[in-house]
Amino acid sequence: MTFYILRRILYAMPIAFGVSVVCFSLVYIAPGDPLQTVMPPDATAETIEIVKHAYGFDKPIPMQFLIWLERVLTGDFGMSISTRRPVFLEVTEALANTSLLALFAVPIAFFTGYVMGVVAGCFPGRWIDRLVTGAAVMGVSLPNYWLGIVLVIFFAVEYMLLPATGMGPNGSTGFHILEWSSARFLVLPVVTLAMIPIGILARTTRAAVAEVRNQDFVQTLRAKGLSEWAVTRHVLKNSLPQVMAVMGLQFGYLLGGSILVETVFTWPGSGFLLSKAIINRDVPVLQGTILTLSLVFVATNLVVDLLQSLIDPRIRRA
Amino acid sequence: MSSMSDIAAPAQPLDTFEEQAAPATRVRGYWQSVFYRLRHDPVTLAFGVIVLLIVLAAICAPLIAPFDPYKESIVGRLKPLGWHDHLLGTDELGRDMLSRLIYGGRVSLLMGVVPVLIASFIGGLLGVLGGFVGGRLNTAIMRTMDVFYAFPSVLLAVAIAGAMGGGIGNGMVALTLVFIPPMCRVAETATTQVRALDFIEAARASGAGTLTIIRYHVLGNVLGPVFIYASSLVSVSILLASGLSFLGLGVRPPMPDWGLMLSTLRQSIYVVPFVCALPGLAIFVTSICCNLVSDGLRAAMDVRM
Numbered sequence: 001m002t003f004y005i006l007r008r009i010l011y012a013m014p015i016a017f018g019v020s021v022v023c024f025s026l027v028y029i030a031p032g033d034p035l036q037t038v039m040p041p042d043a044t045a046e047t048i049e050i051v052k053h054a055y056g057f058d059k060p061i062p063m064q065f066l067i068w069l070e071r072v073l074t075g076d077f078g079m080s081i082s083t084r085r086p087v088f089l090e091v092t093e094a095l096a097n098t099s100l101l102a103l104f105a106v107p108i109a110f111f112t113g114y115v116m117g118v119v120a121g122c123f124p125g126r127w128i129d130r131l132v133t134g135a136a137v138m139g140v141s142l143p144n145y146w147l148g149i150v151l152v153i154f155f156a157v158e159y160m161l162l163p164a165t166g167m168g169p170n171g172s173t174g175f176h177i178l179e180w181s182s183a184r185f186l187v188l189p190v191v192t193l194a195m196i197p198i199g200i201l202a203r204t205t206r207a208a209v210a211e212v213r214n215q216d217f218v219q220t221l222r223a224k225g226l227s228e229w230a231v232t233r234h235v236l237k238n239s240l241p242q243v244m245a246v247m248g249l250q251f252g253y254l255l256g257g258s259i260l261v262e263t264v265f266t267w268p269g270s271g272f273l274l275s276k277a278i279i280n281r282d283v284p285v286l287q288g289t290i291l292t293l294s295l296v297f298v299a300t301n302l303v304v305d306l307l308q309s310l311i312d313p314r315i316r317r318a
Numbered sequence: 319m320s321s322m323s324d325i326a327a328p329a330q331p332l333d334t335f336e337e338q339a340a341p342a343t344r345v346r347g348y349w350q351s352v353f354y355r356l357r358h359d360p361v362t363l364a365f366g367v368i369v370l371l372i373v374l375a376a377i378c379a380p381l382i383a384p385f386d387p388y389k390e391s392i393v394g395r396l397k398p399l400g401w402h403d404h405l406l407g408t409d410e411l412g413r414d415m416l417s418r419l420i421y422g423g424r425v426s427l428l429m430g431v432v433p434v435l436i437a438s439f440i441g442g443l444l445g446v447l448g449g450f451v452g453g454r455l456n457t458a459i460m461r462t463m464d465v466f467y468a469f470p471s472v473l474l475a476v477a478i479a480g481a482m483g484g485g486i487g488n489g490m491v492a493l494t495l496v497f498i499p500p501m502c503r504v505a506e507t508a509t510t511q512v513r514a515l516d517f518i519e520a521a522r523a524s525g526a527g528t529l530t531i532i533r534y535h536v537l538g539n540v541l542g543p544v545f546i547y548a549s550s551l552v553s554v555s556i557l558l559a560s561g562l563s564f565l566g567l568g569v570r571p572p573m574p575d576w577g578l579m580l581s582t583l584r585q586s587i588y589v590v591p592f593v594c595a596l597p598g599l600a601i602f603v604t605s606i607c608c609n610l611v612s613d614g615l616r617a618a619m620d621v622r623m
Contacts, residue, residue, distance in 0.1 A: 018465030026481040137613070141606035143557050143577075145564050146598025149584060153591040164587075256470030260561050264584070275565050278480040290477045294469050301468075 004309055004316045012302045016295060020072065023291040024065050027283050077288035082280040087288040090273060095292060098258050098269035104190045105254060109197035110247055116198070117205020117243070122232060124210050132202055139199020144257055148192040148264035155188060162187050165266040189265045193258060197250040204246040208239035241312040248304030252297040355618040362614025365607045372604055376423035385414035387421040387574050398590050407593040409579065410586055411572075415593055419600055422574040425486065426601065429559035429568065430552050430608075433490050437497030438548040444498070445505025446540055450513055450532060460506060463499040471496050475558050479567040489568040493558055497551055504547045508540040546616045553608035560601045576601045 043051075052058045059067070071078070077087035120132035156164035163185050212218065212235045221231045259271030266272060270289050277285035309315045346354065356362060375382060384403065391412030399407045407415050444463075448456035466474065478492035512518065513536070521531050560577030562568035569575035571582065579597040587594045 014461070015464055015468050018462075019468050022465065022469070023477075026477060029478070029481050137609055138606060141553055141557075141602060141609050143560060143598055143601045143605070145561060146580060146595070146601060149580065149587065149598060150595050153587055153595060157587055157591050252470040253472070256472035256474075256476075259472060259476055260564065263565060274476065274480075278476070278484075278565060278567060281483075283481065286477065286480055290469075290473060293473055297470055298468050 001309075001316065005306060008302060008305055008309075012298055016298050019294045019298060020069060020291060021065070023287050023294070024068055026287050026290070028061070072291070077291075078284040080277075080285045081282045082276075082285075087284050090285060091270065091288045091292050094268060094270040094273040094289070095296075097267065098255070098262070098271065101186070101189055101193055101258065101262075101267065101269060102251075102254055104186060105193040105197075106251065108190065109194035109250065109254070110201060112194070113198040113201025114205050114243065116202040118209055118236065120202065120206040121209025121213065121239075122235075124213075129206070132206065136199045136202040136206070139195055140203065142195055142199070143260075144192055144196055145260040145264050147195055148188065148261055151188050151192060152264070164188075165264075189261055189267050192264070193254060193261045196257060197253060200250060200253075201243070201246060205239070205243050208242040209235060212239045237311075241308045241315065244304055244308050244311070248301050251300050251304075255293050255297055352618050352620075356614070359614050359618065362611055362618070365610040365614070368607045369604070369611055372423060372607070373427060375420050376427050379417075379421045379424060383414075383417035383420045385417040387413060387417040388572060389413060399592060407590055407596075409583060409593070415596060418574040418579060419576070419596060422576045422579060422597065423600065423604070425569050425573065425575040426556060426560060426577070426604070429486065429490060429493065430556035430604075433493035433497055433559075434548050434551045434555050436490075436494045437501050437551075438544055440494070441498040441501025442505045442540070442544050445502040445507075445544075446509050446532065446536060448502070449506040449509025450528075450536060452510070452513070456506070459502065463502050466495070466499040467503075471554075472558065472561065475562060476565065476567065479562050484562075484567040484570070486569055489559060489562045492562070492567075493555055496558070497555070501544065501547065501551075504543050505540055508543045509536055512536055512539045542619055546612070546619060549612040549615055550609070553605040553612070556601065556605050556608065 049058075057064070075088050077091065079085070080087050080090055083090065116132045116136070120129040123129050152164045155162045166185060215238075218231060218235060221234055226234075255270075257271075258269060259274050261267070262269045262271035263275045270293060273285060274289045276282070277289065305315075391408070393412070409415055409418065444459050448459040469477070475489075475492045475496045478495055479489050482488040482491065518531060518535055521535055526534075559568055560575070560580070563575050563577030564581045566578075566581065569578045571578060576597040580594075580601075583594040583597065
C-alpha cells in the first residue's frame with residue numbers, strides 16, 4: 001500500500017510540472033509583447049530595455065521558466081497589473097470564497113446525484129429509472145450560466161425571495177455563514193453550481209450500479225439466499241470505485257464551472273477573479289489563478305485515486 | 319489510473335462487433351443492423367429531426383428570419399414577447415430577438431462542430447499512431463495528453479482563449495485543444511485492444527503492409543468509438559463555446575451568438591426577464607437534443623465506452 005501511495009505521488013509530480021509549463025507559456029501565446037499592457041505607448045526603446053531587464057524578459061525562455069518556477073514555489077505569483085496587489089493574495093482570497101461555494105455544492109451534488117443514480121440503477125427500466133435518466137440528461141445539457149440567470153429571474157426578479165448577486169448585504173462586514181442575511185446569498189450560486197454534477201453523477205452511478213447488478217456474483221448472492229437489501233449493499237460497494245472516479249472529476253468540474261457561475265452571481269471567488277483578469281488582460285492573475293486551480297485539481301485526483309485503492313485492492317495491483 | 323478530466327472520460331471501450339451472437343436465420347450486416355435499430359428508436363429519431371431543423375434554420379437564416387438581425391431601433395428597445403411583429407421581443411438595441419436567435423445558431427453550431435471535427439482528426443491520428451506503434455512513442459504521446467487532462471476542461475478553454483485574446487478563431491483553437499486529449503485517449507485505447515487481436519497477426523502473416531493493416535483492420539474498429547465519442551462532444555462543445563462567448567472570449571458584438579446574447583441581455587433581466595432567458599433556452603434545447611441523439615447512436619452502434 002505504501003508503495004502504491006509513493007508511486008502515485010511520484011506519478012503526480014511530472015503532471016504538476018507539465019501543468020506549470022502550460023501555465024507559464026500562457027504569457028507567450030498571448031498576442032504581442034508580454035510587456036505591452038504595462039508599458040505606456042510612448043515609452044522609449046531605452047525604457048523598454050530597462051523594464052525588460054527588470055522583469056527578466058531579456059533572458060532565454062527556459063531560464064525565464066526556471067526563475068518563474070522558483071518564485072512560484074516560494075508563493076510569489078507576481079503583481080496584478082490592474083490592482084497592483086500580489087497575485088498570491090488575490091488568488092488565495094478568491095479561492096477561500098470559491099471553497100465556501102464548493103463546501104455546500106459538493107456534498108449536495110454528490111449526495112443527490114448518488115442517491116438518484118442508485119435508485120435508478122436498482123430499478124432499471126421502471127418509471128423511476130426513466131425519470132432519473134431524463135432528469136440526468138437535462139442536467140448534463142444545462143448551460144449552468146443560463147440556469148443561474150433563470151433562477152435569478154424567478155427567485156430574485158419575479159418573487160424577490162433571494163438576492164440576485166454579490167456576497168452579503170450592502171455595507172456588510174465580512175461573510176457570516178450562520179446569519180440568514182449573509183447565508184441567503186449562497187443559495188442560488190450553490191444550487192446552480194451543483195446542478196450539472198448531479199446530472200453527470202446520477203448517470204454514471206446508474207450505469208455502474210446496473211452493470212454490477214448484471215455480474216455473476218450477484219446471482220450467486222441471491223442464490224445463496226441473501227436478502228435483497230444485503231445484495232444491494234454488495235452491489236453498492238462494488239460500484240463505488242467507478243462512482244468515486246467520476247466524483248473526483250466532477251470536483252474539477254465545479255472548480256472550472258465556477259468561472260461562469262461566479263460571473264453570473266458576481267460571487268468574488270476564483271472564477272470571478274479569472275473573468276475579471278480576462279477583461280483587464282491581467283496575465284499574471286490569469287496565470288496564477290489557473291495554476292492554483294489546476295494544482296488543486298491534480299491534488300484532488302491524487303486523493304481520489306488513493307481512496308479508490310483503499311476501497312478496491314484490485315486497483316493497487318494493476 | 320483514473321482519467322484526469324471532467325469530460326466524460328472513456329474507460330473501457332468496445333465489445334468487438336464480431337462477438338455478437340449470430341442469428342440463426344437471416345444475417346444482417348453491421349450497418350444494416352445499426353440502421354434497423356435506429357429505425358425502431360423513435361426517441362432518437364424525433365430528437366434527430368429537431369437537430370436537423372435547428373441546423374436547417376441556421377443555414378437558411380436569411381430566408382426565414384423575419385427581420386434583419388442587425389437592424390437597431392431606438393424606440394423598440396427591450397420589448398416583451400409578442401410586441402408588434404416581434405414574436406420574441408427585442409434586445410437592448412431594439413433588434414428582433416427571433417431573427418437574432420435564428421442567425422445566432424450559425425456561429426453557435428459552427429463552434430460546436432468544427433472544434434470536434436478537427437480534434438477528432440488530430441486526436442484520432444495521434445491515438446492510432448501511439449496505440450499501433452506502442453512503446454516509447456505511445457508513452458510520450460499519452461503522458462503529454464495527461465498534462466492537458468489535469469486541467470478542468472472549462473478552465474483550459476478559458477485559459478487558452480483568454481491568453482490568446484478571444485474571437486471566434488481563437489475560441490475554436492482553444493476548444494480544439496481541449497478536445498484533443500480525450501479523443502486521443504479513446505483512439506489509443508481502441509487501437510491497443512485491436513492490435514492485440516489475432517486477425518491483425520493473420521493479416522500480417524498473409525503479407526499485408528502496416529498501412530494496409532491500419533487502414534482496413536485498425537481504423538474499421540477504431541472509427542466507431544471515435545465517432546460516438548465525437549458525437550457526444552458536440553453538445554459539450556456548444557456549451558463551452560457559448561460559455562466562452564458569455565465571458566466575452568468568443569464571438570464579438572454585434573454578431574449574433576447565443577452565448578453573447580445571453581451575456582449582453584443579462585443586464586436587462588429586470589426589464590424583460592423572459593426575453594433575456596431565450597438565448598440560453600436555445601443553447602439548452604440544442605445541447606439536450608445533441609446529447610440524446612448521441613446516446614441513441616451509441617446504443618444503435620453498440621459501442622460501449
